[in-house]
Amino acid sequence: MENPSIPKGTRDFSSIEMNKRNYLIQVIRNKFELFGFSPIETPSFEKISTLMGKYGKEGDYLMFKLLHSGDFLKKGISNFWRRKKEDPDPFNNQELMEHISNKALRYDLTVPFVRYVVMHRNEIFFPFKGYQIQPVWRADKPQKERFREFYQCDADMIGSYSLSSLWQEVEFIQLCDEIFTELNFPIIININHRDILGGLVEISGIENHLWKDFTTSLDKWDKKGRNIVKKEMLRKGISSNSFEKIACFFDMKENFSKKIESLTVALQSSERGKKGIKDLRFIFQKIKNISLKKTKLKWNVSLARGMNYYTGPIFEISPDNNGPCIANSIGGGGRYDQLASFFGMKNFSGVGVSLGLDRIYIAMEKENLFSTISSSPSKVLFINFGDEEVLYAYKMINFLRRKGISTQLYPNAVKINKQFRYANNNHIPFIISIGKNEIEKKKIRVKNLKTRTETEYNNIQEVAHQLMKKNP
Structure with a gap:
């Protein structure tokens, strides 16, 4: 192969x-x-x-010249040689090109x-x-x-x-x-x-x-x-x-x-x-x-x-x-x-x-002039704890997206370590956890992976306000 x-x-x-x-x-x-x-x-x-x-x-x-489609080569070259067989200089690149191509990449x-x-x-x-x-x-x-x-x-x-x-x-x-x-x-x-x-x-x-x-x-x-x-x-x-x-x-x-x-x-x-x-x-x-x-x-x-x-x-x-x-x-x-x-x-x-x-x-x-450009595909990853928790969190996900904050949901309820590793590998700076405890307390837990600090918020509006700051 x-x-x-x-x-x-x-x-x-x-x-x-x-x-x-x-x-x-x-x-x-x-x-x-x-x-x-x-x-x-x-x-x-x-x-x-x-x-x-x-x-x-x-x-x-x-x-870059583009060749004609189909069986152009056999027919094109055959016609070219038929016309040029008595020419003292039969191999003329320009005339040959006319038979096999009429287009070029810009x-x-x-x-x-x-x-x-x-x-x-x-x-x-x-x-x-x-x-x-x-x-x-x-x-x-x-x-x-x-x-x-x-x-x-x-x-x-x-x-x-x-x-x-x-x-x-x-x-x-x-x-x-x-x-x-x-x-x-x-x-x-x-x-x-x-x-x-x-x-x-x-x-x-x-x-x-x-x-x-x-x-x-x-x-x-x-x-x-x-x-x-x-x-x-x-x-x-x-x-x-x-x-x-x-x-x-x-x-x-x-x-x-x-x-x-x-x-x-x-x-x-x-x-x-x-x-x-x-x-x-x-x-x-x-x-x-x-x-x-x-x-x-x-x-x-x-x-x-x-x-x-x-x-x-x-x-x-x-x-x-x-x-x-x-x-x-x-x-x-x-x-x-x-x-x-x-x-x-x-x-x-x-x-x-x-x-x-x-x-x-x-x-x-x-010149290292891209240092301030984000290299992450998203700003936030929501941890997947299961269907019930995801359904509860989905209104928050949609709210952040409406605010223009790029947000992902991890697709499967796999081990938490694996989901955190995904965020690290993809340079996603914030993780939001909405598990059963958070649902019961009506809290939102946000972890900053760069500073390794964790903060609890009372509502998604507070979270959005913080995430939209230049250096949250």
């Missing part, structure tokens, strides 16, 4: 872990709604045509969000603010803190160009600050602008058709370092001379004002670059006048974000723990002005943030 197992890159979650994850989701959801975002959901899989070409070559490669939540908006544009009002908290899948190599199935928490805003404003970026920075302040988790938001990178490409002499290769490689600057990025760019056809012309800007450690001075001079001949500098100056000036609580805003000129659809300001979120800025990213986002045009809706601009639930969870575990 085969031992049960799960695919690499996926995980089971215990009830203790789920309590913590649900806490994170609740905080994020509450803040999304506080800022006016409305919930939507999209399917776990989309048409391949919806997803392909939006994430770059690496994204297309890492997408790679992120942004592209499905825009597809949703385009399909429902006659039913929604613009600018539209929506959020999703759902799993995504990537056929990546499983490794530490990198999974094939993971949750993203996305908030996005989309509207016509006439409705777009850099205040949206300011709002998203404020939103992130609110979320991580609630979680007591200081963060750094590293920000950059794709037009500044475009301006640097212009003055370096890098050819336009190498733009995607340039941004994909540059995105690894903080993770892998200058030398590895240079080798990768040279391999992709970017000249050493072009690289050296602009490499100094990616290592800049100066403050915002010094970077503005240097890049304003360097990009004076690039209209695109000057627009990027103007946008970032606006964002930093406005944020300076807004009180951020747990967030530091930094300009990182090497930040590129690999998704093809970003067009304006972009940002990455990382814990403020003196570690590497981007290598431990827990979220990111930016502006995408052309993504809707892929689906036939022109002149629409979007901006959004994507928070990695799993990355946030792992980072908070490391």
Whole structure:
């Protein structure tokens, strides 16, 4: 018999872990709604045509494709070879894929969000603010803190160009600050602008058709370092001379004002670059006048974000723990002005943030920030002394539940020690005993398993009042 197992890159979650994850989701959801975002959901899989070409070559490669149902393989491959038998290069992966698959698990939540908006544009009002908290899948190599199935928490805003404003970026920075302040988790938001990178490409002499290769490689600057990025760019056809012309800007450690001075001079001949500098100056000036609580805003000129659809300001979120800025990213986002045009809706601009639930969870575990989150499935366990006693106690059980106090009844009238052991093993902090003596005296006996103290109460209202205190 085969031992049960799960695919690499996926995980089971215990009830203790789920309590913590649900806490994170609740905080994020509450803040999304506080800022006016409305919930939507999209399917776990989309048409391949919806997803392909939006994430770059690496994204297309890492997408989980779903095979057609039925006896597709024999028929699909047979048809493929029949058409290609005289082709000098018959084994074309893309054409073969069309015969065996036309669907894929979603790679992120942004592209499905825009597809949703385009399909429902006659039913929604613009600018539209929506959020999703759902799993995504990537056929990546499983490794530490990198999974094939993971949750993203996305908030996005989309509207016509006439409705777009850099205040949206300011709002998203404020939103992130609110979320991580609630979680007591200081963060750094590293920000950059794709037009500044475009301006640097212009003055370096890098050819336009190498733009995607340039941004994909540059995105690894903080993770892998200058030398590895240079080798990768040279391999992709970017000249050493072009690289050296602009490499100094990616290592800049100066403050915002010094970077503005240097890049304003360097990009004076690039209209695109000057627009990027103007946008970032606006964002930093406005944020300076807004009180951020747990967030530091930094300009990182090497930040590129690999998704093809970003067009304006972009940002990455990382814990403020003196570690590497981007290598431990827990979220990111930016502006995408052309993504809707892929689906036939022109002149629409979007901006959004994507928070990695799993990355946030792992980072908070490391910092012991879940210490106040209850790990118990219930707050109270009623001891089962038998049918008569349970029937007497059941009104009390229902009363506590109506008050929002999670309450369990042990299912069988087994030995008391076994019932106490169940409560201990499941981290249930309080045990209520209603035996014959308690019924006769009209008392309720409550034991606090943490302090090992026992208290008698005259009625269930007193018990509920005590249990609803923060530290009863």
